[in-house]
Amino acid sequence: MATPHAAGTEPAHSHATHHASAARYFVVWIALLTLTVTTFGVSRIPMSGHMHLAAAIFIACIKVFLVACFFMHLWGSEGTNKLVFGVSFFFVATLLFFVLADVATRFTLTNSRIRPLPDIDQSILQHQRPPSPEAPAK
């Protein structure tokens, strides 16, 4: 019977992680905590909303990189695993890009942004749950 053999595939799993001491995990953990505090601090700096968003996503990406590479051992793992991880983020970005491109460039009349919602009659809602889905919109 054919012996399964990953013919010509990836080099054997790097054993770097096997010999690393547990200390590296603590270093990564400290870095993650620091970045959490940083992202919190940055969000308190007065900036435009876009800058806040960009900064928050940038820091989140660094944290994801750290967790993926070290806690999840992607660093030194088989190339296929890195590829899978990268490709999945690529397709998330694709989905985000085209949907946002749509929302951002829509003909204004079809864009929900310009049509504010009708005000909600708060007095009704304080006392009773709306009986039907249409009730609060009236």
Added chain:
Amino acid sequence: MEATSARVMTAEGYLAPPPTPHHYEGNPAAHKHAVRFGMWLFLATEILLFAGLFVGYAVFRTDFPEAFDQAARHLSLFLGTTNTLLLLTSSLTVALAHHNAEHGKNRNAFWLLLVSIAMGGGFLCIKAIEYTEKFREGALPGRFFAFSEITAPGGPMFYVVYFFATGLHALHVIVGMSLLTWVAIRCWHKEFSPTHYAPVENAGLYWHLVDLVWIFLYPLLYLV
């Protein structure tokens, strides 16, 4: 999965690894790679599963920037940050458990997993406190929305995204805790060794993924 009854205790103090499945016979390295690779592919599906919610967040944030700004300020920053720290720390203990299991130190791994599960439980408790608060305020999605402090249009849309995203994430926390419990029991029985630790590794990978999702959710929902 593997029949544990037939496995004997080695001198090093852990059970001998189960035999390689018949279709990988003679090539345990390929089997090891297959198991890890399969898990990564599964994680890719999880990432794409959450993608739709992030897209929803992006669209509604573009449509209703003021409402999202107001609503974010009404979330408890303290509870959110505490939860972030809890999850990050539980990721550390899971990574350490993996490290210990890989070196055959099953008991250490067991206790570390137990701590991780406890932190997962803590996360859920805090989440429950936050949810209770939202229900009390009427800061709820769609037709249940009755929160007077958000004046800009689109307030309910923030809470749709908030509850879907954190709810789906909480569901993943529960699944992750179950997986960790399952491997913790196997650690207690000293099943893992330098040549057989894939279940700890894969359960750990799942837990780290839950962490990854939260790393994005935390700033998007609570901070910006």
Added chain:
Amino acid sequence: MSSSASSAAAGGPAVFPEHHYLNNGTTVRSWLLTLDHKRIALLYLSVVMVSFLLGGIFAMVIRLELLTPGPTIIEALTYNRMFTLHGVVMIFLFMIPAIPAVFGNFFLPIMIGAKDVAFPRWNLVSFYLYFAGAVLALWGMLNGGTDTGWTFYTPYSTTTAQGVLPVLLGVFVIGFSSILTGLNFIVTIHTLRAPGITWFKLPLFIWALYGTAIIQVLATPVIGLVAMLVAAESAFGFGFFDPARGGDPVLFQHLFWFYSHPAVYIMVLPAMGVISETISAYSRKNIFGYSMIAASSLGIAFVGFFAWGHHLFTSGQSAFDAGAFAVISMLVGVFTAIKVFNWVGTLYKGAIAFTAPYAYICGFLFFLVFGGMTGIALATVSLDIHWQDTYFVVAHFHFIMVGAVIMGFLAGLHYWFPKMFGRTYHEGWALVSAALIVLGFNATFIPQFLLGNAGMPRRYYEYPERFQALNVASTAGSSLLAIGFIIIAIYLGFALKYGPVAGPNPWGSRGYEWMTPSPPPTENFDVTPTFAHPPHDYTEDAVGDPDFAHARTT
């Protein structure tokens, strides 16, 4: 060209092997709890065929109803339920698992020299998830009267009183099954190739399955999420897709088609893989442009992800997105054309055996090119505005999804039937039914192109008198199709028990799967094959058979 069964007889009468996967355990339990990929493939085959029968019956009801302009045999509401049933059953229950889960499960491990797929248990789980999802979706539709169409467009699906929850849950569960199959295939191809089978010695069917599996893994989770969101919407009215609450119905269409457009390639890529296998075997010639066909499989899988917006041209999507998606959609045509040219190049100067599978290959090429070209036309935004939601679109996607995919499925079924069951079928009847199906298909859907162009909208219960002639033609064609399928069921069913013994390689094929007895043993190969030659290699030296001397490539 006489029937290729004669080439098997050249080496003496073929003998049915004594031990094979079919008789290794005969209890019900040994089938229902099997971990053997070949038996799981047969489990899939049985459920998939039942689904196809159901979907076909629903289609016939629709066609009969449209025979006359007014009410014919069913009421308007029943009509809506019928096309929903037809769509959901054919797409989720039949087309998506048809080739990957049946032929992929059966032949992927054999074609790479493995004993099984990477995770046999998950393979079985995948089958039962599919089964459970199928039962749930069917029950939900029959019981709840779902009438949204298979696309579940909001706001109708979130506001209708008809039950959509069980169907959505069923779709969600089937999605899990699809993910597991795809995941299993990718890992198997990466880690279980036998020594000597390098990436560029993989059979082209495997390359097609690889592309398919990538789509299954990356796109399916999104429809899972969409199904959950729509279910929550219809249960609680959260307003995710409801513009009155600030939601966005176009967002639903984005998320839905992010899966459902690539899903077309989940259906058609494996069919293309089958054609690559069979076209080489029946023209007795090396496949032309192996690496190009392999690369274009991945190319289609990749580009297919960026084309979803062409379903939203008239839905309020921005002009910028529409333009971008139109251009990208046309790129799919480039990769498809690469395949078509290579297939035709394979036929050139080949020693063609005009068997039933070859007839399906011809049908496939015609339908794919015709369907593909109308697809290019539909991807043009300005033209699409005229054709959107008319029978033109219906005819277009039936040419690809029924024309191409079913031709691929039938070609594979006939080509591999001797390998799977060890017996051959009656070639004459096979050719008759193939002719009926190809003709019937054209008669069914070419009138629909004309109807659509004349402005008949899809999913309408009644239509003006002037459309009747073409509708009658379409219904008549679908009856031919049905007769063709019934003939296939009869002679294949007969061949299962009484067909002549096939022998290991009745077609004289050079594919790796023909190097083992028919039906294969449980372990797939009795002795380790050497895989000395590349797949699809019909050169004289490799074959050493004078019959093939004239089919040498130059």
